[in-house]
Amino acid sequence: xxxxxxxxxxxxxxxxxxxxxxxxxxxxxxxxxxxxxxxxxxxxxxxxxxxxxxxxxxxxxxxxxxxxxxxxxxxxxxxxxxxxxxxxxxx
Numbered sequence: 001x002x003x004x005x006x007x008x009x010x011x012x013x014x015x016x017x018x019x020x021x022x023x024x025x026x027x028x029x030x031x032x033x034x035x036x037x038x039x040x041x042x043x044x045x046x047x048x049x050x051x052x053x054x055x056x057x058x059x060x061x062x063x064x065x066x067x068x069x070x071x072x073x074x075x076x077x078x079x080x081x082x083x084x085x086x087x088x089x090x091x
């Protein structure tokens with residue numbers, strides 16, 4: 001397989017090999033592909049978790065198991081202010 005790289009990427013690969021961390025340009029490319037694959041898997045897992053949470057939220061909303069947004073945010077602000085006061089006293 002042959003691939004074309006920009007001069008910038010070629011310089012990056014050479015620098016990685018010259019650093020001694022990698023034995024060859026193929027090792028650099030292999031590591032890059034492993035990292036890309038791991039990133040893709042992580043994104044897929046995060047997306048699946050987000051979809052799962054959205055489905056739970058939709059189910060809860062359809063059952064009427066919701067809270068008033070204004071009350072929720074007011075409570076959140078009160079809790080945040082109380083935590084800030086506690087931190088200032090402790091610090």
